Amino acid sequence: MRNTKVLNKHSSQINALHLTNMKKSENQKSDPGLNRRSVLKGGLVLAGASLLPGISRAVQKNSDTREDSLQEEIPNAGEHLPGRRKLGGTLEVSSIGLGVQNMARTYHTTIPTRSEMIKIIRKAFDHGVTLFDTAEAYGPFECERILGESVAPFRDKIVIETKYGWNIDQKTGQRLPGLNSRPEHIKEVVEGMLKRLRTDRIDLLYQHRVDPAVPIEDVVGAIKDLISQGKVLHYGLSEPGPQTVRRAHAILPVTAIQNEYSLLWRGPEEIILPLCQELGIGFVCWSPLGVGFLTGAIDDNTRFAAGDIRGVESRFSPENLPNNLALVKLLKSWAARKQATPGQISLAWLLAQKPWIVPIPGSTQMAHMEENIGASEVKLSTDELQQFNQELSAISIRGMRLPQAVLDFSNVEAPGKG
Secondary structure (H helix, E strand, O other): OOOOHHHHHHHHHHHHHHHHHHHHHHHHHHHHHOOOOOOHHHHHHHHHHHEEEEEEOOOOOOOOOOOOOOOOOOOOOOOOOOOOOEOOOOOOEEOEEEEOHOOOOOOOOOOOHHHHHHHHHHHHOOOOOOEEOOOOOOOHHHHHHHHHHHHHHHHOEEEEEEEEOEEEEOOOOOOOEEOOOOOHHHHHHHHHHHHHHHOOOEEEEEEOOOOOOOOOHHHHHHHHHHHHOOOOOEEEEEEEEEHHHHHHHHHOOOOOEEEEOOOOOOOHOOOOHHHHHOOEEEEEEEEOOOOOOHOOOOOOOOOOOOOHHHHOOOOOOOHHHHHHHHOOOOHHHHHHHHHHOHHHHHHHHOOOOOOOOEEEOOOOOOOHHHHHHHHOOOOOOOOHHHHHOOOOOOOOOOOOOOOOHHHOOOOOOOOOOO
């Protein structure tokens, strides 16, 4: 249910944010650096690739799905402007971004209306979103095209992040086995990205998964070349092994790590988040709403359509789902207490963890995107956060976050050089 009171309160923040954006854009015109700027087979390849960073779609028992709830949270970002955060201490973005991964094909294999996706992206910008996430693998290629067309009118006022690394034929878009981060391939991929995104630079370029056949030193060398040419401004890694992060960062500072992170999956808290804290790296979390689970759209009667990867995630199996719904029950109780939604509570908690964490939920429905912007007004006091965490500690999530064949691509260390 939409929180219109919250949306009305948000409008003044939006206006102020865009006035700031306009001033910043004018100042940047004098800065040439800123102005230029499968091993998996069959259906699992498609499912695994479509599950990569940027997803947060929720499904219901029927076709009225709450997919990719976009929680446009704009919290107090400390000493930075309200609604802004910095990745790697240098790249300023909105405190929540928008993932466009499913705008070419949803989990249910349906094809969203392109014109409506463009409207959603542009409306998100109107509401203060400045970080937009995509990848060559999404479509493949099509989501980059949709994003490029959508943001063309305000390209210089936003940050575009995209990803390379899957073995995709750059001429045909055919998915080939495994990964490909060979330097010459990275450079070829970037040329295609620039055309599809209708831009002359990529603000933040991620390696989608660490390639176990290519030393990270060679990968970063290619990135340095692209940066020197003005085609890439910042770079990052997605789901990497921690030692690979250290090696990459020693050559060229990493701006951001992009991993799955939410109340449903808190794995990054063990190693990756402390590593980001130590090295001053930003953290962008994909699937911050637990592929829709944290919005309350899934219950113990939910069964997933053929081709929906959530149907093979054991955390959503009939055996584990009833136990895991205790988390949703907790969120609903707090949503009632705070006059918010379960998804809004989820993002309020997530953003309270660190000032350099930026979630990138997606949305294929305008009403949900606009409703979720209301999360900007959800504030958890120190005492409330402590109480929430105490209640949260009593809940243990059962089941794996992904099929093992997909997980095998995460937490991989790149081979040594020579």
